[in-house]
Structure formats: C-alpha cells, structure tokens
Amino acid sequence: MTDRVKTWWLRGVLPIVLWGLASAAYGQMGVYMETEDFLAAAFPDSEPRVEVIWIDNERREVLAEILDHPVNALRVSYWVSGDKSAWILDEIGKDRPITIGVVVQGDAIEMIRVLVFREIRGWEVRYPFFTDQFLGARLIGTEQQSVGLDQQIDGITGATLSVNALRGVTEVVLFLLQEARGSGE
Amino acid sequence: MNRISIISLLFATTNSFPTAAQETESLQETLERQQAQIDALQEQLDATADFIEAGSVTQLNRTQLQERDVGSQTSIGGYGELHYNNLDATDPDNNTDKMDFHRFVLFFAHEFNDRVSFFSELEVEHSLAGEGKDGEVEIEQAFIQVNLSNELAVQGGLFVLPVGILNETHEPTTFYGVERNAIESAIVPATWWEGGAQLVGNNESGLSWNAGFHSGLEMYTSGSKAFRVRKGRQKVSNAVATDFAFTGRLRYTGIPGLDVAASWQYQSDPSAKPGDGLDDGAMIEAHMIYTNGPFQLRTLYAGWEFTGEVVEAAGVASQSGFYIEPSWRLNERWGTFARFEDVDGAVAGDQFEEFRAGVSYFAHPNAVFKVDVANRDYTQLSKEGSSYTGFNVGMAYQF
Numbered sequence: 279m280t281d282r283v284k285t286w287w288l289r290g291v292l293p294i295v296l297w298g299l300a301s302a303a304y305g306q307m308g309v310y311m312e313t314e315d316f317l318a319a320a321f322p323d324s325e326p327r328v329e330v331i332w333i334d335n336e337r338r339e340v341l342a343e344i345l346d347h348p349v350n351a352l353r354v355s356y357w358v359s360g361d362k363s364a365w366i367l368d369e370i371g372k373d374r375p376i377t378i379g380v381v382v383q384g385d386a387i388e389m390i391r392v393l394v395f396r397e398i399r400g401w402e403v404r405y406p407f408f409t410d411q412f413l414g415a416r417l418i419g420t421e422q423q424s425v426g427l428d429q430q431i432d433g434i435t436g437a438t439l440s441v442n443a444l445r446g447v448t449e450v451v452l453f454l455l456q457e458a459r460g461s462g463e
Numbered sequence: 464m465n466r467i468s469i470i471s472l473l474f475a476t477t478n479s480f481p482t483a484a485q486e487t488e489s490l491q492e493t494l495e496r497q498q499a500q501i502d503a504l505q506e507q508l509d510a511t512a513d514f515i516e517a518g519s520v521t522q523l524n525r526t527q528l529q530e531r532d533v534g535s536q537t538s539i540g541g542y543g544e545l546h547y548n549n550l551d552a553t554d555p556d557n558n559t560d561k562m563d564f565h566r567f568v569l570f571f572a573h574e575f576n577d578r579v580s581f582f583s584e585l586e587v588e589h590s591l592a593g594e595g596k597d598g599e600v601e602i603e604q605a606f607i608q609v610n611l612s613n614e615l616a617v618q619g620g621l622f623v624l625p626v627g628i629l630n631e632t633h634e635p636t637t638f639y640g641v642e643r644n645a646i647e648s649a650i651v652p653a654t655w656w657e658g659g660a661q662l663v664g665n666n667e668s669g670l671s672w673n674a675g676f677h678s679g680l681e682m683y684t685s686g687s688k689a690f691r692v693r694k695g696r697q698k699v700s701n702a703v704a705t706d707f708a709f710t711g712r713l714r715y716t717g718i719p720g721l722d723v724a725a726s727w728q729y730q731s732d733p734s735a736k737p738g739d740g741l742d743d744g745a746m747i748e749a750h751m752i753y754t755n756g757p758f759q760l761r762t763l764y765a766g767w768e769f770t771g772e773v774v775e776a777a778g779v780a781s782q783s784g785f786y787i788e789p790s791w792r793l794n795e796r797w798g799t800f801a802r803f804e805d806v807d808g809a810v811a812g813d814q815f816e817e818f819r820a821g822v823s824y825f826a827h828p829n830a831v832f833k834v835d836v837a838n839r840d841y842t843q844l845s846k847e848g849s850s851y852t853g854f855n856v857g858m859a860y861q862f
Binding site: 308309310346352353372373374396398399401402405406407408411430431432433434435436438442 | 512515538539540570572574577578580582608610613628631632637665667668669671716717718719720722752754755756827828
C-alpha cells in the first residue's frame with residue numbers, strides 16, 4: 279500500500295467506517311415488528327378473535343386484477359374485535375416478500391406497518407413518511423369495476439415495486455373486508 | 464258409536480299426530496345432526512386446505528398472495544431491452560440503421576438469514592460476446608450485505624456505485640426513452656461498478672447515506688480513449704488496485720414524490736499510473752426527481768475536475784453535463800416525455816446537445832414498448848457530420 283493511500287485511508291475513510299460501525303446496534307435484521315407486537319398495537323384494549331375468508335373464483339379474479347398477478351391463496355385469516363380488523367399479508371416487491379400488517383377501523387385504514395422487509399432497495403416504504411399516506415384511505419369501486427383507493431399514494435424512485443406491494447395489499451384487505459361483511463363470513 | 468269407541472278413536476288419533484313439543488324436539492334433533500355434519504364438512508375442508516397449503520408458503524396467519532415459492536431463500540429476476548435506431552446524420556455516411564439486443568440481465572439473490580444476503584447481476588450485452596464480437600458478458604453486481612441494525616448495513620464485494628439516478632436503478636422499464644441519457648454515460652459512466660465495501664444507512668426522516676471505499680478507474684492518457692471516464696472503468700476484471708477511490712452520497716426521500724441526492728467521488732489516481740500527468744480527480748453529482756400524480760420532473764448535473772499537467776494541457780480537466788426531463792403518465796398504459804441534454808466530455812464525440820421526445824406503452828407495468836425521436840447537435844466542427852435526427856424504437860421488460 280502506497281504512502282498516499284495509507285494517508286487518506288487513515289485520515290478520511292477509516293474514521294467514517296469506525297463511526298458507522300460504532301453507531302450500529304445489533305438487532306434482528308429485516309424484522310421491524312413482530313406479529314404479537316403488531317396485534318397488541320392494533321387491539322390495545324381487547325382480545326381479537328380469528329376469522330377466515332375463503333377465496334372463491336370470483337374473489338380470486340378481483341385480487342388478481344388488483345395485484346396484477348395470479349393469487350395463490352385458498353383462504354385468508356384475519357383478526358377482528360368490534361368494528362376493527364387486522365390483517366398480515368405477504369406480497370413480493372421486487373424479488374422478496376414484504377410482510378405487511380394492515381389495520382382497518384370501520385372501512386378506513388387505521389394503521390399500516392411493514393413487519394418484515396427483505397429487499398436491498400425500497401427501504402423507504404417501511405417508514406411513516408411513506409405509510410402515513412394510507413391512513414384514512416377507503417376502497418372505491420366494486421368487483422364489477424376497477425378497485426382502488428380514494429387517496430393518492432405518491433411513489434418513491436427506485437422503490438416502485440415495493441410501493442406497489444403496499445398499495446396492492448391495502449386494496450386487497452379493504453376488498454376482502456367488504457366481502458366478509460357482505461357474506462357474513 | 465258409543466262413548467268408548469269415541470274415546471278410543473280420539474285416543475288413537477291423538478297418538479297418531481305428534482305434539483307441538485314433539486315436533487320441536489324433532490326439529491331440534493335434525494338441526495343438531497345437520498350442524499354436526501356442517502362441522503364435520505368444515506373440518507374436512509380445513510384439513511384439505513391445510514394439506515394443499517402445506518405445499519406452498521402460505522401460513523394461516525401470514526398469507527402469501529403470490530405464486531412464487533418464496534419459501535425458497537433464492538430468487539431470480541432480470542431485465543432486458545431491444546433497441547432499433549434509425550438516425551439520419553448530416554453526413555449520410557454516418558447514418559445509423561441498427562437493431563441490437565442491448566442488454567440481457569439476470570439477477571440472482573439469496574437470503575442466508577435475516578441479517579445476511581447475497582445479490583448479483585449478470586449481463587450479456589449486444590447478444591454475442593467473444594473474439595471479434597460486439598458483446599460482453601459481465602458481472603455487474605455480486606456482493607454480500609450484512610445488516611448491522613435496522614438502519615445500517617455493510618456491503619462487500621462488487622457493487623454499483625451510489626452516483627446518479629440510473630447507476631442504481633437502471634431497469635429499462637424505470638426510465639423514458641429508448642436510450643439512456645448521455646450524461647449518465649459519458650460523465651457518470653453508468654452502469655459503473657467497482658469492488659470494495661460500503662456502508663449504507665437510512666433513518667425514519669427519509670435521509671439515507673452511503674460511504675464506499677473501492678477500486679478506482681484506469682483512464683487512458685493518450686490515444687482516442689484519452690481522458691474518457693467511461694473508458695477508464697476496469698469492471699473489477701484483474702483491476703489495478705494500487706490506488707483506491709471513495710464515494711459518498713446523501714439522499715433524501717422523506718417527502719413522498721421527492722427524491723434529491725448529491726454524490727461526491729474522489730479518485731486518488733484516475734489512470735492508476737503515477738506521474739503520467741493525470742494526478743487525481745473528483746466528481747460531484749446532484750439530481751432531483753419530483754413526482755406529483757402523473758407528472759414527473761427529472762434533472763441531473765454531474766461534473767469532473769481532474770488535476771495533472773497532461774490532462775490540463777489537453778483542455779479536458781473539467782468535464783460535465785446536465786439534463787432535464789419532464790414526463791407525463793397519461794394513464795395506466797401510456798406515458799410521454801421530453802428530454803434536453805448538454806454534455807461536455809473529453810472528446811468531440813462526447814460534446815453535444817440533444818433533444819429527445821417520445822412515448823411509452825405499458826403493456827404491463829414491467830413490459831414496455833418505447834418510441835422516441837431525437838435530434839443531436841455536436842458542438843465541435845470535427846463532428847458536425849455526425850449530428851443527426853432520427854427515431855428509435857425499443858422493447859423493455861423486467862421481472
């Protein structure tokens with residue numbers, strides 16, 4: 279190693295590396311919220327019961343249209359207490375699944391959390407500055423026409439697929455909840 | 464009929480018809496039997512669903528919505544693009560009529576555990592590689608990422624440098640235009656990868672940062688490739704590593720729809736040869752992407768400053784470029800854009816202004832057909848005959 283490299287390595291880069299390592303704290307990587315903690319945050323004052331909604335062919339078609347890919351699920355379970363429900367679904371962003379928790383109060387989104395994020399890019403979607411856009415969002419449309427949210431969700435450059443995953447899961451949850459209430463499931 | 468007969472008849476009649484209570488009890492028993500059958504059928508249905516779902520990755524309390532077997536820790540992805548260029552130059556001898564499968568790329572990623580993952584990108588350019596062929600087979604990324612905390616990770620291996628817009632996000636479905644912009648070719652030589660290590664951090668404010676220590680350029684100081692940054696990429700192929708480089712970036716994406724970033728890079732010896740008149744170099748790059756509904760505006764500036772007797776004498780110690788690109792996503796299927804670029808590189812071929820405009824048809828969010836028209840004016844008289852007007856058609860996909 280030449281003297282010049284040694285000099286600016288020692289003066290410039292090494293302090294940055296040491297600072298970075300010093301500021302790091304060991305934690306379980308990629309897991310930002312455990313399921314138990316998510317449910318506790320969703321239902322702070324009650325014990326929810328588990329319900330199941332079956333994905334028949336008609337519902338599967340609507341879900342495939344929302345997510346733009348075939349849907350591999352026979353049934354979806356969720357938690358309910360009163361007028362509130364909580365859902366945990368996995369959807370692939372670019373190439374790895376994102377575990378997304380959604381809480382609905384009435385027919386509007388009350389909370390959305392990225393529980394596990396496994397991808398190299400798109401980390402922005404797990405932070406409130408992005409997920410807060412979903413708060414209060416409701417479903418528009420029916421199974422006869424395109425389903426969507428009644429609020430604009432601005433994307434993030436380089437994270438389009440992760441953004442689409444969260445948007446898709448939110449629409450899926452609101453649609454399934456509407457179906458569950460309509461069919462009495 | 465005597466009284467006894469009547470009484471007998473009445474008694475017999477009464478016993479032949481069930482009482483209301485008996486009917487109720489009978490109905491109750493029927494309902495209970497039917498409920499038991501329903502419960503049994505539900506158990507069978509649940510057992511069948513459990514059996515089917517056991518072969519997939521769906522778990523009862525965490526439903527996997529997509530067909531892909533993400534129970535596997537390894538994933539495959541990719542992108543590619545085909546170009547057709549029809550360009551009429553001022554001098555017809557410089558016309559371009561060409562079709563080229565410009566890039567065929569495969570990603571392979573593997574998740575060792577919640578903390579450690581591997582990511583790679585393998586590319587074939589121009590369809591054919593080998594002696595006398597135009598193409599290349601290249602490893603553009605191959606690094607291990609270790610997550611040190613929820614906000615900090617370290618990457619080690621071969622990685623794309625955190626500079627520009629396209630260098631990290633270069634899937635052809637993510638940008639308008641058949642061809643990439645020229646600033647992120649001549650000034651920021653995307654796609655630009657080096658070997659080394661970098662720290663990657665972010666926090667809930669939306670601020671992220673990169674600090675990387677990596678192999679450097681080996682620029683030419685004579686001949687037709689002299690001082691051209693793009694020609695100095697070693698691509699981590701038996702790369703000379705006597706002099707390293709450093710790249711740092713600050714980026715802010717804390718407001719949805721806004722992406723602003725600035726990068727700084729220092730090359731301690733861009734030619735990897737001390738005393739040849741190209742001593743060191745530093746690049747700054749800054750860009751902004753603003754998206755509001757269907758409207759997006761991109762703008763980027765990048766510039767190099769080199770030191771050294773020879774590079775200064777050649778008059779190319781400063782090289783820079785910028786572009787601005789508004790675009791409009793008309794609907795789910797169609798988008799349109801316009802782009803103005805001004806490049807001032809090391810050679811006459813990298814000194815021009817260009818205007819380009821076109822449309823993209825999104826057959827699927829990840830499958831796009833593009834058409835654009837372009838007008839390029841070279842600023843040097845020696846290249847005036849190469850100035851052109853023409854159109855380009857492209858196909859792009861990613862998965």
